[in-house]
Amino acid sequence: MRETRTTCPYCGVGCGVLASRREDGAVSVRGDPEHPSNFGRLCSKGSALGETAGLEERLLHPEIGGRRASWDEALDLVAATFGRAIAEHGPDAVAIYGSGQLLTEDYYVANKLMKGFVGSANIDTNSRLCMASAVAGHRRAFGADTVPGTYEDLELADLVVLVGSNLAWCHPVLYQRLAAAKQSRPGMRVVLVDPRRTMTADIADLHLAIAPDGDVALFNGLLAHLAETGAVDRAFVAAHTTGFAGALAAAGRAAPGEVARAAGLAAGDVAAFFALFAGTERVVTVFSQGVNQSSIGTDKVNAIINCHLATGRIGRPGMGPFSVTGQPNAMGGREVGGLANMLAAHMDIEDEAARARVARFWKAPRMARKAGLKAVEMFRAVADGRIKALWIMATNPVDSLPDASAVEAALAACPFVVVSDASARTDTIRRAHIRLPAAAWGEKDGTVTNSERRISRQRAFLPPPGEVRPDWAIVCEVARRMGHGAAFAYASPGEIFAEHAALSAFENGGERDFDIGGLAGLPPGGYDALAPVQWPLPAGAAPADRRFFAEGGFYTADRKGRFVAVAGAAPARTTPDFPLVLNTGRIRDQWHTMTRTAKSPRLSQHLAEPFVEIHPDDARRCGLGEADIAEIESPHGTVLLRVLVTRRQRPRSLFVPMHWTDQLAASARIGRLAPPETDPVSGQPALKHVAVRARRFPAAAFGFAVLAERPEGLDTDYWALARCAGGWRCEFAMAGARDWAAFATRLLGGDAGMLTYLDRAGGRARFARFEGERLLGAIFVAPGPVAVSREWAAEQLAASHPDRSARLLVLSGRPGAGGADRGPTVCVCFGIGANQIAAAGRAGHRSVKAIGEALQAGTNCGSCRAEIAAILAGLVPEAAE
């Protein structure tokens, strides 16, 4: 098998992958030991990439109005309709909504088409939901969207502060690098600032369970403390920055008691953090969506950067503020200017000289003259009819944007919606008039940039199935049909990359941070062979150090860094009617709206249904018990979620995962709950601070089913589907009882071969239907949360059941004598459950290493090591089901 060097398509760590395709079509992957981001490591999601490369649920042909169409017909219609909308209503009547999943080359041509040839900057991206506040904070402080440091800095630091970042689950390989560094240098300290005690707390010496949006108060207090204790680097501040006095005045007082009150923390913890930060030279502050997804996100970013500028701890080994991006190519999108308020190559759309420069370079006939509509504004303009034609690429705004029901209604009312996607089954594509089949990971060729500015190649190793095309080729075909063929006559992504690199260097005498001119004139084969490389990379000699700002040299007019005076108090959103704060985030084994990761049976086993984490005191107040179904309601909508009662959750706050959609659950689209409220500077929605209330859904019956075939049209109030090795597993609940025999007959496709257990008085029922030795499905119903060994029951779909006793065992829902209930899967690589780990712990294997030796758990991708540690520490119940 020939291995192809490529890059993982999930998070912003940007791990190198060696991928190959066997003769039977199966895909296998392993970490690339030579890639400098991961050195051979992969997390659970990356390790399971092979399971997600199948053609199930792929869009393979263009469609117009639900019927199959030719490419020519579909592209002509897109170009004609966009052209007509522009001619009749002006360029701002059309828009593109892209994605951090796009490759840089895809992004580049989409941005060029809109900003240089359509004449509108109405091109925004789901990266607006991810890191727009980091971009805005960087630009305010540095004059450019520059990430100063490298991953290595996390390993070299003596103190790593993680703010609003569940690194263990959201950037797992970077977390593993940090955990390994801490293990080899026990003196290193890690502080976690997060309202939740996430799995990242496993390596934290101090966890500050901050109140929602309390970050500005904390870092302002820190700035004041640094000034009071003489920790400010006066020479650096004087030589390389402006605005220190104003920022310090705005920061207020440093008294730990006051800061603690404002940030919802204990004064002793605040004092300990301040002393640690002030007394440690090598400090890296990592921040991600917990900081960015806020109505004061940009201020939070600047409050953090202020502390690093004040101490001069920036751009040197082991020091600096560090934004880690959520998506695989959020950085590449920023580089090409794929945000409505950017131009291209880190140039500013509001800068007339920059617009003229780019117009010269592109030979653009119709440059956009002002910033376009940011994501939330863009869909508002779709709703009120200002946008007549919209093209959505590789993303699912019906699920991910705030006020998601309004977004769906806007698409339903929009005269012309184009969706190009690899998946045929998303909540967004069902609203499309035109569906364009796009190439998926494994079929795509181009580049991505990770969080440390490292450009890596994504290389195709699978043939394009059906009629799919790469996104860049689709955009170029539409551009050609709109009359711009000469400017979009690229024969390959390599040609696009060369132009992108040349633009970065065009009239750039060191005034712009983004310069990869050294990659503009690669020799033949150079693009194909391109090894992972960090920018800046100007033509000529490469800089000795790829960190920024150790000696100043910011990208402002006077080349000085800017302190930004921020005084943002945490917004007060809760009311007596909506007294709880809802926070959202990722879980370990799923990615975004699950169009890919949910294809993997093993990734689907870790957390198989949408849930809400709630503190025991709140659960009691809301009348919620463990495994109940909760109704979570905001003024914008309602969702139904399984209850997980845990002290990891801060009182008065709830946590829900962001991933579930209408494709896999009855009512779990969290975007429905969030108001369309954004940060005034960055336009990023405040997805982590939503006022809600919670109550028990009055379920009269709970059920669990394993099914060989995917059920369609489930008519229960609550349901959630997840793949398992032999089919599907399904949780359900409903307010009223049913004729369970009829329910089972419908769900299992008939009653021949059915075994039944009915306890009408107790409200319990069990069914298992067989075809020969094969289990077609089993259903377990009870008046309360069903006690069934779920993993074992799911395995029975792939097992053989030769005799009646084996079949009756399925009806029991438990392994028989001699079998053991593994409990919920923790280690997906080796299928090890929580009960097995707890049992091994009780048997004396009391460390993660010892569990690995006994069970192999945690010895492959390592993503579950923090959970193993938590189980051993008694923090996680043996069976969370």
Ligand code: SF4
């Ligand atoms: Fe992919 Fe995991 Fe690496 Fe992120 S950490 S790039 S999801 S393998």
